[in-house]
Amino acid sequence: MFLHVDPHNGLAVYDQIARQMKFAVANGVVTSGDLVPSVRELARDLTINPNTVARAYRQLQDDGVLQSVRGTGLSVTSGARKSCQAERKRLIRTRLRNVLIEAHQSGLKAKEIEELFQAELKTTHRKSR
Amino acid sequence: MFLHVDPHNGLAVYDQIARQMKFAVANGVVTSGDLVPSVRELARDLTINPNTVARAYRQLQDDGVLQSVRGTGLSVTSGARKSCQAERKRLIRTRLRNVLIEAHQSGLKAKEIEELFQAELKTTHRKSR
Amino acid sequence: MFLHVDPHNGLAVYDQIARQMKFAVANGVVTSGDLVPSVRELARDLTINPNTVARAYRQLQDDGVLQSVRGTGLSVTSGARKSCQAERKRLIRTRLRNVLIEAHQSGLKAKEIEELFQAELKTTHRKSR
Amino acid sequence: MFLHVDPHNGLAVYDQIARQMKFAVANGVVTSGDLVPSVRELARDLTINPNTVARAYRQLQDDGVLQSVRGTGLSVTSGARKSCQAERKRLIRTRLRNVLIEAHQSGLKAKEIEELFQAELKTTHRKSR
DNA sequence: GTGGTCTAGACCACC
DNA sequence: GTGGTCTAGACCACG
Structure with missing residues (x-):
């Protein structure tokens, strides 16, 4: 299961x-x-x-x-499959937006948040090429 | 207030x-x-x-x-100030990582998630120059 | 209970x-x-x-x-058990130290405070053999 | 002052x-x-x-x-001096007893608590000879 | 049944 | 005036 x-x-x-x-x-x-x-x-x-x-x-x-x-x-x-995939993508977009909003309010510059993003992206997507 | x-x-x-x-x-x-x-x-x-x-x-x-x-x-x-700033940054990094993990599990390629990120970044950080 | x-x-x-x-x-x-x-x-x-x-x-x-x-x-x-035991021992050590510090500041000699300690120890730990 | x-x-x-x-x-x-x-x-x-x-x-x-x-x-x-000294000693005895009671309830053996005591005594009374 | 949250109102010690 | 504690009673989501 x-x-x-x-x-x-x-x-x-x-x-x-x-x-x-x-x-x-x-x-x-x-x-x-x-x-x-x-x-x-x-x-x-x-x-x-x-x-x-x-x-x-x-x-x-x-x-x-x-x-x-x-x-x-x-x-x-x-x-179901298409709608679940769509919902999933929508959900991810929303959560990503929320994190960026908070980052912005915290005073992080676009450059800083991008560095954070690239670093995390490497660790999470390293095996997906 | x-x-x-x-x-x-x-x-x-x-x-x-x-x-x-x-x-x-x-x-x-x-x-x-x-x-x-x-x-x-x-x-x-x-x-x-x-x-x-x-x-x-x-x-x-x-x-x-x-x-x-x-x-x-x-x-x-x-x-307090230092610790709050540190906590804030830590929080953002964690949430960002979680979103990326979920994106990865959903099958989004690094390229796709990066496009999403760049699009959202423009809207949230547009005035932060 | x-x-x-x-x-x-x-x-x-x-x-x-x-x-x-x-x-x-x-x-x-x-x-x-x-x-x-x-x-x-x-x-x-x-x-x-x-x-x-x-x-x-x-x-x-x-x-x-x-x-x-x-x-x-x-x-x-x-x-939980380990952390509670550790906290407990730490707490006791701290309180013991504080009492000894105050005793020292009060001018009690090491010998006097030790007599006090031995006397109290007998009454509190008499049944713990 | x-x-x-x-x-x-x-x-x-x-x-x-x-x-x-x-x-x-x-x-x-x-x-x-x-x-x-x-x-x-x-x-x-x-x-x-x-x-x-x-x-x-x-x-x-x-x-x-x-x-x-x-x-x-x-x-x-x-x-005043005598009564303050007496009160002080009484206070210390009480606090010492309370610590020992709690130590006993925590399951510390007389030997263990004595080791703790001797260690702390050395650090607090090291200059009082 | 469970915990989690919130409101309302009271009393206390302290400054 | 301040925070700290406690009581009483209500509503919610969850299993």
Whole structure:
């Protein structure tokens, strides 16, 4: 199973599940039509409360990532991959903007923040060429 | 007064106060030895409960930014500016790294993320020459 | 329950709770992963206000002794025992030094203070063989 | 002037004055019959509120260390030195006992606490032979 | 059920 | 006037 959860990390457990599921969809780990694990099964695997899994799945349905297949379970929707990738990129852009805004307010010059960026970029993307 | 607060911000009010105060210290808006507004005065100005202000100030004491002067009020500690600036920079670096890590995991190439960065940098730092 | 509190103690109630909790952790009365009593339960047992307990627990979180498990309660962190023991020993050494410094300034000779020490040691450690 | 005061040190300012005065009396820095500085003068020297000095002097009168000399000021009482020395010794004994009690509760063996004591004693009393 | 936050109002010691 | 502590009661998100 590609999901793992940490009750100590500050983020709500249901949110961790939803995010990781979207991540998995965006990266093609699960694709359109795939059935996701049942609420009970996933709850057992992660040793968490089934209500929590149900809540995560409900949110994923609200976000159009999952759809219920009557009598069978929940499956990944057809347009899910594209929308998850788009949401992901949007999210990253927003967070990047927020960091830059704060950096600006802190008095960091464009040059300084760019140096920081290049340094971090090297460490995070070093193997991605 | 240099502080303003939004109860619908998602962030706890006491935390907003503490952060903005550290920000003000880092930028020299208030300097070592200055008395910060009294608990009651600030609570009145922000129309919030004095306990909430007190909690923010208590946290700032725990963080070594403020110190109590008995019967007089709370003053900014001597080393506060440097430590606040350092904390601020550290915070920004960490957040920047987190965004880049997530971008990397999302499959964005170094080139793509750099384009995003340059675009956002222009909008946030346009007036900082 | 291993906690008891005296409102007339001079020490703040929330501080008494925090200290005794650290004490309990240091001595292994509660160990890593254990859930501490809930805020409401402990408040009821000690017949004090839940906010006071919450404040004690918040401080213990700040000190890295407790961590919150969302929707479940507060648990003792993994490294807590060692850090609590270390803090405890450090505290005792400091207080001992302060007493000796004051004794020295008061003009007590090493011999006199040692007699005092031996006398008190007998009464406090008589059963510790 | 042999008195100095720190508003940041946690202890009440009036208490700092009273303690230091008793200390000075115990050590013979000021002796029976000596006039202590007037409230106004001392307040000016320490740049603190005269009320605070007055409170310290009032407590010293209550403790029998100072007495008012009509139209002249406050002088050190005749038995002050002995009583201050006695109080000082009593205070030290109490604090020493408290440290030992806590050490005992922390599980330190008599041998360990004695080692700590001897080590600290060397550093504090090294020049007092 | 759990903790987290906030409000309201009270009392204290200190300057 | 100042901060520090405590009580009481409310609302929220989470599991």
